[in-house]
Amino acid sequence: MRSAYSVETVRAAERELMARLPEGALMQRAASGLAAACAELLGRVYGSRVVLLVGSGDNGGDALYAGARLARRGAGVTALLLAPERTHPGGLAALRAAGGSAREAAGGALDGRAAEDGAVAAGVAELIRRADLVVDGIVGIGGSGGLRPAAVPLAVLARASDAVVVAVDLPSGVEADSGEVRGEAVRADATVTFGTHKPGLLIDPAREYAGATRLVDIGLRPHLPPTADLEALQHADVAALLPSPAAESDKYRRGVVGVAAGSARYPGAAVLAVSGALHGGAGAVRYVGPAGDAVIARFPETLVSAGPPSKAGRVQAWVVGPGVGDDAGVVDEVLASDVPVLVDADGLRLADRAAVRARTAPTLLTPHAGEAAALLGTSREEVEAARLPAVRELAARYGATALLKGSTTLVAGPDGGPVRVNPTGTPWLATAGSGDVLSGLAGSLLAGGLDALDAASVAAYLHGLAGRVAAGEGAPVGASEVAATVARVWRDVVGGGWAAPSAGY
Known part of the structure; x- marks a missing residue:
């Protein structure tokens, strides 16, 4: 499982670690890992x-310090200093001693006004344009x-x-703890992060700015708490x-899921939710x-009832909502179950929002951003x-587990524990009925x-994963195809036959 920790937690762990190390040793560890990653991306350093x-x-x-290491291997390294009077003195001295050079990034005298105007010094644009690698240490x-x-x-x-842009720890301008991007930010091709992932590296929109990520071990793990702020399953x-199923399992011991979905207008939602559940x-x-x-015609193994839900027979979990139209009664009845x-x-x-909050049995809400906005009043x-x-x-507001669908799907529990971020998926999953399949699948679990x-x-x-496989090299995929591919990826996950998703390079 990949874990991510907040800035405050990372800073505390770094202080503990630095107290046990010689001065500057932690920065040298980070610089060594950064230089190695940059060398790998360059291919040929000299x-x-x-x-x-x-x-x-x-x-x-x-x-x-990473630039100094690359310079010693024959790279031509130039540092553009945004605040020359506050540049790290040891790092600057090391770069110059290794044969690298440094110059002001801002145009004219660095008197504050020029920096605010966003001017760049003469020749800076040409330096960046001709670079093979740009390192974001802003x-x-x-x-x-x-x-x-x-x-x-x-x-x-x-x-x-045309340069490869590498961010140091996190792309400059993005929010480390929330993944927000509140202004202009560096768009990196790769990010080299130290000690642990930061939440912003795993969550959109910031994740889009990070590119591929590589985690460099600097010895921080023993000083981090056992519970992370964010988790990504592998x-x-x-x-x-x-x-x-065990040898003694039967269909009832394995669990029965009830699906209350669909309507005369939207029968397909019922079919797709059932397909995910199966x-x-x-x-x-x-x-x-x-x-x-429509359901029995497509899936004759389904146990079909006209309703109401309370008369359908015993179930261990319910899925309610996809395509039910305006039938509030069925939603109310399912929410009243135990x-x-x-x-x-x-x-x-x-x-009924009060009814959701009042439930004692677990509740799972699965909105997309628009539905989440309505629930939050934003x-x-x-x-x-x-x-x-x-x-x-x-x-927190509904006392429920919430799965927020989107480019990065997030799952949060009502207890305030670690939030889960899903590392799989593809933009091709943004298709009608895909969410119905997901609901049926989660309800079955x-x-x-x-x-x-x-x-x-x-x-x-x-x-x-099913969306990725169904889309192949990048072709449109329908929700039915996604559902039909779940069994394949299930087998691959259990058998280890599919390469684990990774944001690394």
Whole structure:
């Protein structure tokens, strides 16, 4: 499992570690890892052209010491200093001693006004344009509010060049703790981060700015708390959580999931939710609703009932909402049950919010950004810009587990523990009915005995992998194809036959 920790936690761990090390040793560890990653990206270090964008913090020092290592291997290294009077002195001396050079990044005398105007010194644009590698050491993980005006032209020039752009620890201008991007920021091709991942590296929109990430071990792990702020499941974690029938299992012991979905207008939602449920490991699927003919025609193994849900027979979990239209009664009845309930789509709009908060059995809400905005009384844009705070607020406000769908799917529990971020998926999953399949899959895992956080996280993982496989090299994919591929990726995860998703390079 990959873990990410907040800036405050990382800073505390760094202080503990530095107290045990000689002065400067921690920065040298970081610089060594950064230099090695840069060398790998360059391929051939000797004769390459490297530009360092250097701010006043420790990230600038990391960049300077790494640049010195590259210069000793024959690279031509130039540091562009955004704050010459506050540049890390040891790093600057090391770079110059190794044969590298440094110059002011801002145009004219660095008197404050020129920096605010965002001017660049003569020749800076040409240096960046001709570079093979640009290292972003402008701002560290403590930065906030986007890039300062003086740094914006450098970020723009780096992005427009043919150089590989490498961020030190985190792209400058993004929020480390929330993944928000509140202004201009560096768009990196790769990010080399130290000690542990930071939440912003795993969550959009900041994740889009980070590129591929590499984690460099600097000895921080023993000084970090056992519970992270953010977690990302990997293959081994998912394989350990997937339900597996024992010799004495029957269809009832494996769990029965009820699906209350669809309507005369939207029968396909019922079919797709059932298709996801049938591939989620439960022993049986009970369907309740007006789309029974469509469901039984496609999936004759489904146990179909006209309803109401209370008359359908015993279930271990319910899925309610996809395509139910305006049938608030079915949503109310399912919420009144004493088993875990997943609420999606129309169910999120129709559910009595007080009833959701009052439930004693687990509840799983699975909104997209627009539905989450309605539940929170805010705008879709605000949810998409601050996905991590939004999913935490959803879970806390409703006393439920919340799965926020999107480019990075997030899952938060009501207890305020670590938020799960899903590392799988593809933009091709943004297609009609995909969410219905996900709901059925997660509901089946709930019925199979997983708690709400695990059911949601595992379902998102398998759903994302299925989308990737179904889309192949990048072709449109339908929700039915995604559902049909779940069994394949399930086998691959359990058997280790599919390469574990990684953001590294």
